[in-house]
Amino acid sequence: MTISSTSRAGTPTSSASAASAASAAKQGTQIRLEGVTKDYGLAAPAVDDISLTIEPGEFMTLLGPSGSGKTTTLNLIAGFETLTSGTIALNGSDVGSLPPHKRNLGMLFQNYALFPHMTVAQNVAYPLKERKVPKAEIARRVSEVLDLVQLPDRDGNYPSQLSGGQQQRVALARAIVFNPAALLLDEPLGALDRNLRAALQTEIRRIHREVGSTFVFVTHDQEEAMNLSDRIALFNSGHIEQVGSPEQLYREPDTLFTARFLGDSNVFDLDGAASATSAGWDGRTWSIVPGTVSSHPGAANRAAVVVRPEDVRVAHDPADVPSGSNSVGAVVRDLEYMGSYRTALLDLGRVRQLGRARVDALDSTFTVGDQVTAWWKPERQRIVAA
Amino acid sequence: MTALDEHETANPATPAPAPRRPSRRDRGIDPIPWWLIVIGAVVALYFILPTLIVIPLSFSSASAFQFPPQDFSLRWYENFFTDPIWLSSLGNSFLVATLAAIIATVVGTAAAVGLDRLTGRLAAFARTLLMISLVTPAIVVAVAVYIAFLQWHLTGSVFGYVIAHAALGVPFVLVSVTAALGGFDPKLLRASASLGASPIRSFITVTMPLISRGVLTGAIFAFVTSFDEVVIALFLRSPTFQTLPVQMYNSVTFELDPTISASSSLVVVAVTIIFLVPLLIGSRRTKKR
Numbered sequence: 001m002t003i004s005s006t007s008r009a010g011t012p013t014s015s016a017s018a019a020s021a022a023s024a025a026k027q028g029t030q031i032r033l034e035g036v037t038k039d040y041g042l043a044a045p046a047v048d049d050i051s052l053t054i055e056p057g058e059f060m061t062l063l064g065p066s067g068s069g070k071t072t073t074l075n076l077i078a079g080f081e082t083l084t085s086g087t088i089a090l091n092g093s094d095v096g097s098l099p100p101h102k103r104n105l106g107m108l109f110q111n112y113a114l115f116p117h118m119t120v121a122q123n124v125a126y127p128l129k130e131r132k133v134p135k136a137e138i139a140r141r142v143s144e145v146l147d148l149v150q151l152p153d154r155d156g157n158y159p160s161q162l163s164g165g166q167q168q169r170v171a172l173a174r175a176i177v178f179n180p181a182a183l184l185l186d187e188p189l190g191a192l193d194r195n196l197r198a199a200l201q202t203e204i205r206r207i208h209r210e211v212g213s214t215f216v217f218v219t220h221d222q223e224e225a226m227n228l229s230d231r232i233a234l235f236n237s238g239h240i241e242q243v244g245s246p247e248q249l250y251r252e253p254d255t256l257f258t259a260r261f262l263g264d265s266n267v268f269d270l271d272g273a274a275s276a277t278s279a280g281w282d283g284r285t286w287s288i289v290p291g292t293v294s295s296h297p298g299a300a301n302r303a304a305v306v307v308r309p310e311d312v313r314v315a316h317d318p319a320d321v322p323s324g325s326n327s328v329g330a331v332v333r334d335l336e337y338m339g340s341y342r343t344a345l346l347d348l349g350r351v352r353q354l355g356r357a358r359v360d361a362l363d364s365t366f367t368v369g370d371q372v373t374a375w376w377k378p379e380r381q382r383i384v385a386a
Numbered sequence: 387m388t389a390l391d392e393h394e395t396a397n398p399a400t401p402a403p404a405p406r407r408p409s410r411r412d413r414g415i416d417p418i419p420w421w422l423i424v425i426g427a428v429v430a431l432y433f434i435l436p437t438l439i440v441i442p443l444s445f446s447s448a449s450a451f452q453f454p455p456q457d458f459s460l461r462w463y464e465n466f467f468t469d470p471i472w473l474s475s476l477g478n479s480f481l482v483a484t485l486a487a488i489i490a491t492v493v494g495t496a497a498a499v500g501l502d503r504l505t506g507r508l509a510a511f512a513r514t515l516l517m518i519s520l521v522t523p524a525i526v527v528a529v530a531v532y533i534a535f536l537q538w539h540l541t542g543s544v545f546g547y548v549i550a551h552a553a554l555g556v557p558f559v560l561v562s563v564t565a566a567l568g569g570f571d572p573k574l575l576r577a578s579a580s581l582g583a584s585p586i587r588s589f590i591t592v593t594m595p596l597i598s599r600g601v602l603t604g605a606i607f608a609f610v611t612s613f614d615e616v617v618i619a620l621f622l623r624s625p626t627f628q629t630l631p632v633q634m635y636n637s638v639t640f641e642l643d644p645t646i647s648a649s650s651s652l653v654v655v656a657v658t659i660i661f662l663v664p665l666l667i668g669s670r671r672t673k674k675r
Contacts (some may be wrong), residue, residue, distance in 0.1 A: 081577055100579040101588075107580035126591070127581035162387045175582065185581075359634045 018327070028056030028214045029181040031058045031077060036086035038072050040299040045084070046072045054182075054216060056091075059208050061217045064235030065261075073235070074218045079103050089182050098202040106175035108188040112116040112167040114159040120146070120170050126214060127178040145177040148207065164194045172207065179285050181232050182214035182363035189224065197381035201227055222262050226250070234258055250308075254296040255385045266312060267307040274383050278303060282349075289378045298385030311380035312357035314372045315345055316365065327375035330355060334367050346374055400567025437654055444647035451644060462648035472649060475633035477611055482544060482629060486551035487609035493552070494559025494608070495601055499593065502567045517557045522618040532621040542624025550618050560609065566600025583668075602664045610657055 028344040030053040032102055046144065047069040054060045062070035075081040077088055079100035088096050095103050121142055125350055126136045146152050149169040159167050160185070168188060189197045194372050205228055208215050225232050226246040233250060234241045234257075240259045242249060253259040255268060271280040274293065279286050293299065305326075314330070321327050330346035333354065344366060346355035357374050359366055366372070439453060442464055446455030466472045497516055501509050521528060531550045532541065540546030570593065578588040593600070616631040623632050630649065637646045 071636070078576075078580060080579075088602050100585075101584050104582070105580060107577065109573055109577060111571070111573060113571070115574060115577070115592055126578070126583075130582040131585060171577075178582065189415035 005278070010124040028058070030054065030056050030094075031074070031182060031214060032089045032218065033077070033085075034087045034089075035114040036076060036088060037084045038076060039071075039084040045238055047076065047250060047285070049086070050240055052212060052233055052240060052243065057212050057214055058224070059205075059217065059228060059230045061213045061219060061225040061229040061232045062235060063219060063222060063232050064241075065259075066220055067111070067237075068235035069238045070218050070220075070233075071173035074184055074186055074216060077105055077216065098263055104181045106176075106178070106180035106183040107177050108168070108171055108183065108185040110187045110190045111373055112159070112164075112171045114167055114171055114174070114189075116159055118158075120157050120159070121153070123159070123170055124155075124174045124177050131178060135144065141177055142173075144186050145173040145327065147374065148176075148210065149203070150175045153246075158200060164192055164331075165200060167309050168192065168200060169200055169203070176207070176213075180213070182216060183211075183215040185215060187219055188217075188218075189221075190206065197224070206307060226262070234261060236261075251382070252294070253306060253382060255298065255383050256304055256306070259382065261383055264309050264356055266307045266309065267369075268307075269386055270303050270383075271306060274299075274303045274305075279303070281328075283306065284328065286381075286382075287324070288299060288383060292379060292381055293383040294385055296385040299383060301386040303383050304386040306382045306384050307376050307380060309343060310358045312355065312376045314357050314366065314371055314374050316370065318373045321373055321375040322377075324378070325375040326381065327373050329373045330372055332366055332370045332372055334368060335359065335366065346372070348374075406558045430512040433483035440647050440650045442652065443644065444651040446644065448648075449644065450642070451647070457654040462645045465643075465645045466652070468650045469645070470666070472645065473635060475628050475630045476649075476652075478544075478547075478627060479630040482547040482551060484556055485544070486612040487605050489548065489552035490555030491559050491601060493603040494556045494565050494604055495597075497556070497561035498560050499589070502564065503572065513560075516560050519554050520557045528618040528621045531618055534621035535622065541597075541622050542627045544627070546622055547619065547627075547629070548614075550613035550622065551615055552608070554615060554618075555604075555611050558607035558611060559601070559604030562604035563597055564600075566570060568597050599664055599667075606660055606664065608612045610660065613657070614653070 013322055033052045036050045036052075039044055044204045049074060050069075059195075062186050063071055065304075076083060079095070079098060083096050086096075089096055090103070090105075091126060106320040115126065118126065124145060125138050128141060133141070138227070142155070143152070144373045149172050151169050152175070154162065154166065154170075154329075157319060159170065163169065188204075189200055192200065197225060201204060201224060204215075204217075217225075217228060229246055231245055232242060232249055233243045234255050241256050241261075244252070246262075249258055251261050259265045259267065268281045271282070272289060276290075276293075277288055281287055294303075314332070315321050318327070328348055330348050333347045336343040336344040336345065339361070340363050342358045342359045342363075344359050346357055348355050355374055389534075432453075442455055443451060443453055445460070447457040447459030447461060448455065474602050493518075497512075501513055514551075527550075535541045535546050535550075541550075574587050574592050574596075578592045579585070583591060612632055616627075616635055619629045619632045620635065623629075630653070634646050634649055637643050667674055
């Protein structure tokens with residue numbers, strides 16, 4: 001089934017009141033990691049000296065390939081792993097030595113981790129019971145939060161009677177019903193199919209907005225990260241490569257790793273270090289404009305030019321290239337039809353280097369084998385550390 | 387009860403929490419062929435028949451063993467329930483088996499939970515140590531226990547019986563709880579911890595309910611193991627304290643009195659009922675879901 005955030009739109013008032021009840025109690029918590037390290041005694045530490053401050057109410061995504069340390073970092077915050085060194089503080093108070101059940105953090109797991117011997121209502125009531133909340137209040141809060149996740153009439157069902165998407169909604173309700181200091185999400189959509197993922201992403205964003213507490217979300221899916229996050233911390237082999245808004249990471253990557261991990265990019269490894277105004281690639285000289293050079297210290301030594309395919313245009317006649325643009329000659333190797341546009345795969349002459357450029361879907365003047373000039377505005381490129 | 391049922395429920399250590407498997411038809415598997423049912427029935431009879439002969443025997447009126455019985459009579463049951471020696475040994479057996487099962491269940495469950503996610507030599511060694519009474523000849527255990535208990539003045543005491551029998555029951559609990567834990571998702575404990583439950587609360591509210599059938603199965607095996615244990619009990623008996631199997635053994639060796647067939651029948655019925663309990667509880671729980 002696909003989820004019905006629209007067809008259930010008849011209940012906005014009840015979910016709004018549930019949200020205000022939830023957010024009134026606690027408005028976001030700051031999570032500060034300083035010098036956080038986890039070393040299993042292997043070749044390299046799983047998490048190596050990470051410092052990151054997650055602001056109150058922020059939706060922070062820890063993004064990275066598998067084995068990059070993002071899940072370990074989340075488990076360190078949750079308390080499921082012990083720190084090798086460093087500190088973790090919630091709103092300024094050190095929680096590094098607290099066991100998980102005393103940290104007051106909600107958690108969402110990839111496999112839902114619902115208690116199979118309890119009904120939906122019993123699952124959601126569990127954290128309240130453990131906190132000895134009075135019965136009447138438990139009943140009220142359980143029904144409020146089930147409204148919030150739009151599962152109001154399933155309270156008597158067992159988890160095995162629900163679909164995957166519904167189970168994750170129950171898990172979400174259970175993880176926020178006790179107003180945790182923050183919600184940690186460990187690839188919660190990983191087990192769901194594509195349509196359901198999209199629906200639950202919308203749902204998670206809405207609930208983050210309504211509850212207003214700090215969310216820390218782990219994923220390896222860059223689209224999911226871009227779609228959901230206020231900020232993304234991009235992990236690479238145990239350290240944080242770059243932190244910033246999705247737009248910053250996409251438009252202003254500091255390193256080649258970031259540029260390659262988020263979206264498609266054309267990468268030109270420069271012949272030497274870039275100067276303030278120009279850079280050389282394969283005998284050409286390209287101009288550089290201020291504000292497009294990464295401040296990453298590595299960029300001073302080895303740099304690369306990164307251009308997104310949507311910023312690259314192709315022209316048959318070099319005379320059609322606007323002055324002030326950077327350009328490179330190419331042969332069209334292939335054209336991929338993407339619906340609203342086409343992507344041209346460009347042979348740039350250098351061994352094994354292919355470029356990508358965006359071509360209007362209706363422009364039928366280009367065919368495979370054409371000699372063309374690929375060009376872009378220097379303000380659309382980015383000089384990164386290679 | 388057909389051979390098919392026997393087959394489906396043969397392994398009592400199957401973990402309870404997993405949803406019941408769909409029927410063969412639902413899974414698209416061919417029905418069981420007739421010859422397999424016949425073989426199953428023959429094997430089942432082979433196991434059950436000796437036990438079933440004792441029941442008609444107990445209703446005979448003859449004062450010697452006679453099969454098939456000529457006349458129907460309840461005199462041996464009357465004898466059993468009026469003789470203080472038979473009655474007290476029955477009571478003793480229940481007492482010892484109950485206490486031994488409780489201790490074996492607590493120890494075996496704790497061991498199974500503790501060893502569950504441990505690998506490595508030490509854990510393997512601990513596991514072997516706990517299972518060792520399964521493979522040690524009963525007479526060896528009995529002699530060793532007897533010599534030790536003589537020194538500690540534990541022969542003929544309830545406590546002595548209980549700890550000796552509890553040790554015999556631990557492996558059964560360990561095996562059935564370990565099997566139950568195999569179907570238990572350890573992520574649930576992370577979930578309960580994140581929801582504010584201490585490790586002990588998590589064990590009580592999450593682990594225990596989900597492995598309860600394994601625990602119950604183990605407890606029943608431990609109870610029955612103690613209830614029909616005769617070798618150690620023979621060594622530990624005293625004039626004032628003996629268990630039912632010892633009394634039955636006495637009755638065969640010294641009196642050859644058909645009261646033993648009445649008591650055997652009672653034991654068979656009692657043990658059968660005890661083994662049926664988890665099955666009944668299981669099916670009721672399945673229906674509820």
